[in-house]
Amino acid sequence: DTEVTQTPKHLVMGMTNKKSLKCEQHMGHRAMYWYKQKAKKPPELMFVYSYEKLSINESVPSRFSPECPNSSLLNLHLHALQPEDSALYLCASSLWGLLNEQFFGPGTRLTVL
Amino acid sequence: AQSVTQLDSHVSVSEGTPVLLRCNYSSSYSPSLFWYVQHPNKGLQLLLKYTSAATLVKGINGFEAEFKKSETSFHLTKPSAHMSDAAEYFCVVMNTGTASKLTFGTGTRLQVTL
Numbered sequence: 730d731t732e733v734t735q736t737p738k739h740l741v742m743g744m745t746n747k748k749s750l751k752c753e754q755h756m757g758h759r760a761m762y763w764y765k766q767k768a769k770k771p772p773e774l775m776f777v778y779s780y781e782k783l784s785i786n787e788s789v790p791s792r793f794s795p796e797c798p799n800s801s802l803l804n805l806h807l808h809a810l811q812p813e814d815s816a817l818y819l820c821a822s823s824l825w826g827l828l829n830e831q832f833f834g835p836g837t838r839l840t841v842l
Numbered sequence: 843a844q845s846v847t848q849l850d851s852h853v854s855v856s857e858g859t860p861v862l863l864r865c866n867y868s869s870s871y872s873p874s875l876f877w878y879v880q881h882p883n884k885g886l887q888l889l890l891k892y893t894s895a896a897t898l899v900k901g902i903n904g905f906e907a908e909f910k911k912s913e914t915s916f917h918l919t920k921p922s923a924h925m926s927d928a929a930e931y932f933c934v935v936m937n938t939g940t941a942s943k944l945t946f947g948t949g950t951r952l953q954v955t956l
Contacts, residue, residue, distance in 0.1 A: 733885075771932055771946035772886070785943070819885055827936070827943055830876065833886040 733834035735820050741840045744810060750837045752803040752820030760826045761803040763795060764819040766836070772819055778803060779826050810841045844869045846935045848947035856955050861905075861920040863950045865933035868914065875916045876934040876944075877907055886932065892916060903927070928954045 733754045742748050752761065760779045764772035777785035778797040792814075794806040803820055817836045823829035849864040867873060874893045878886040890901025897909040907918045916933060933947040 735885075769949070771949055774943055777943075817883075821886075828874075830888060830891055831944065832888070833878075835885040836883075838883065 733820055733822055733832050735818075735834040735837050737837060738835070739838045739840075741842065742807065742810065743842050744812070746810075747806070747808045749807065750805040750818055750820075750839075752805075752822075752834055753801055754822045754832070754834075755801055756822065756832070757800075758822035758824055758832070759800055760823045760829070761797060762821040762823075762831065763793075763803070763805050764821065764833075766817040766819055768816075776805075777827065784826075807839075810839075812841050815839055815841045844871075844873065844935050844937050844945050846933050846945055846947040848931075848933050848950050850950050851948065852951045852953065854953040854955060855923045857925055858922050861918070861923045861927065861952065863918040863931050863933075863952065865907075865916045865918065865947060866914050867916060867933070867935045869935055869937055871937040874936045875907075875909060876936070877901065877905070877916075877918050878932045878934060880930045880932065880949075882929070889918070889931075923952075923954045925954050925956075928952055 736751045763775040766772040774787050775789045776795045781797045792809045796804040819836045820834040821831040823831045845868045847866045876891045877889040879889050880886050889905050890899045892899050892909045900906045905920050931950045935945050
């Protein structure tokens with residue numbers, strides 16, 4: 730299995746909702762990442778997990794809460810989001826960490842009403 | 843510090859003609875360089891990577907790129923464009939120092955016409 734999967738593909742939520750994005754890989758990678766991508770812009774790094782521990786948080790607002798329950802799974806919990814948080818959220822993984830090439834999932838298209 | 847500049851935000855070519863997407867980088871260390879492609883509403887797919895081995899790198903779907911240290915460039919080329927090549931292309935640099943992150947260029951949208 731050489732892919733990163735993300736669910737759901739699309740998500741529409743209100744500003745008071747709580748939802749979660751899920752990312753999974755079975756390549757034995759020990760580093761996983763969340764990126765946010767606005768339309769016509771490059772991805773922006775949000776979080777990095779290395780060996781299931783949060784190693785980088787790029788000053789992301791606390792309404793985004795990452796979780797890495799095991800080496801194959803990465804979640805992003807969402808609460809009290811703003812309309813400007815609407816974007817494509819990409820998950821990626823790499824073998825050990827930042828020095829290895831990253832494999833990206835297809836993304837979750839999030840719309841906040 | 844590291845940075846990457848994609849010189850063209852939009853490139854249009856006819857099917858069957860060559861493709862050239864330009865990328866210049868700045869890096870304090872020996873960089874690793876990547877080209878990723880993103881089709882509409884899709885994730886990023888790695889086309890090719892340079893990691894200090896051969897300077898001419900061959901990737902998937904007939905793409906290749908040449909690392910030129912003297913020009914700090916890593917341009918992406920393909921001899922003959924196909925309609926399916928229409929997508930957004932990102933040049934990405936990564937320093938090989940500690941705690942290195944990917945630095946993305948702003949992207950080049952490739953349009954392929956009949």
